[in-house]
Amino acid sequence: MSYPSDLRYTKDHIWFKENGETFLIGVTDYAQDQLGEVLYVDLPAAGTVDAEGTIFEIESSKSATVMQIPFAVEVVAANEELDDDPENINNAPYDTWIAEVKADEADVAGLLSAADYEATL
């Protein structure tokens, strides 16, 4: 299992990657392993998602899992490629972004580092 050090992590297995003015988010290697074969991603619509709100839902062969975001974000875009190739999340969890969001720098800085995230597992 890998946890790239240039990303920030929520305790609920979502990674944040800096993308200029915005952030790309996805799910970690640990998450895709727990989920099993990803069959479908309920992508978020553009707009605000409140703190502790549902950012996306992932349907896999094992379960349908709701993923929550710890602080408010504004969804700018969603990765439509996942409509046709949801298994990209299993194959390349850190190269497969799910949504592009605007978030408070301080909130993202307050997330776990790779080492701290790995320690929670």
Added chain:
Amino acid sequence: MKITIIGAGPGGYEAAIYAAKKGAEVVLIEKDSFGGTCLNRGCIPTKAFLASSSVLEMAHEAKSYGIKIDGTIEPEYSKIVDRKNKVVAGLVKGIGALLTANNVTQIKGFGKIVDKNTIEVTKDDGTIETVTTDYIVLGMGSVPTTPGMFKYDGNRVITSDEILDMKEAPQSVILVGGGVIGTEIGQFLAAMGTKVTIVEMMDRLLPTMDEDVSKQLARQFKKDKINVITSNGIAEVLPSSGSVEVVLQSGDKLSADYLLVAIGRMPFTKDCGLENVGIEFTEWGGRVKVNEYLQTNVDNIYAIGDLIDTAMLAHVATYEGICAIDNIMGKQWSPKYHAVPGCVYTTPAIASVGATELELQKEGKTYNTGTFDFRGLGKAQASGHIAGFVKVIADENDVLIGASIVGDTATDMLQVLTLAVQLGLTSEQMLQSIFPHPTMCEAILEALHDLHGLSIHKL
């Protein structure tokens, strides 16, 4: 005792056979084919169509099951229609045989009430046969609602009636109405290669079901590439020779080869002579008014099925037909509607009975839910049909008051829950039963356990 029934749909023909078996002299009048809308234009033809599209779906998935298919896999619409016609014709003939075997007098023609004991039937050749009778049961059913603004012409602007006999699948269609009919037909046409857009007034598909049910279907429709537009309606319809353009209430414009109107159905009473005996109708919806014994305001005339203000479902019509005959023949009882099952034959299929969470929340009632996803079951994983869930709803006394199932076998699995809600069984009573393994029914067992936080296979 002579009973004349107008309309040989699931309400009328079953009432006719039941009454004949109980010793009445029975006359059944029907202007088209036996079986009514259900057999000829509704339930059965659409299920025959969906059987074809489900074979197509399995063929496309064959590879993942280790089955190699060489060559093209594609639907042949005209052959699908041929098969449907064969199925329907066989069943119509079967009803005729049952009626004849039970000595029911069958008259083909349009029945019109002259007075409370007389009906005039205009036959196909124009001649009129007069029937005198002791009792009348009205079972004329319903027709699709086509408000003037839609400019229904049966050509570019159509209803479910026309789609069943086309020579080939439409290239594109706009379906008005995301209810049972719209979703079933929409998904079928999408499987046939039609570009489908569904426009629904409410904020989701199947708005009378619970939100978790609508969500599963919306997800599948997205995978099926069906364009779903909710919280919107049709403001204007502009048909032309080769296509139809519509303007939505939001101002957006859409265009397609056909506009299919599936917004509901209305009772068929036109020219049936009900005014000649002063039959009363309900204030809203023009349904025939009946008392708790299905009797109209005219003492020897009863009404059932889509004509009256109850759910427009074939099995409700049948239930009411039996009730009306019992009431006419001396056994008095009133229909109970707290456990009416409803089925939607989409993929995944949907079946529900009793109260929904939505209704209970509106009424401010306390309730408890138990749910279980099919993918937690061995049978679901083995068969590859993992989509969906079972949800059971119990009241504060643990009595089952409602349930929803979304999944491959939903419509056949619902019955045990319908029975439970009908009889007011508690989950504790139901959990005394052994559920066979491996079956999809085990999801019901797990959902019942989940009411008490004791589902074994739920993470």
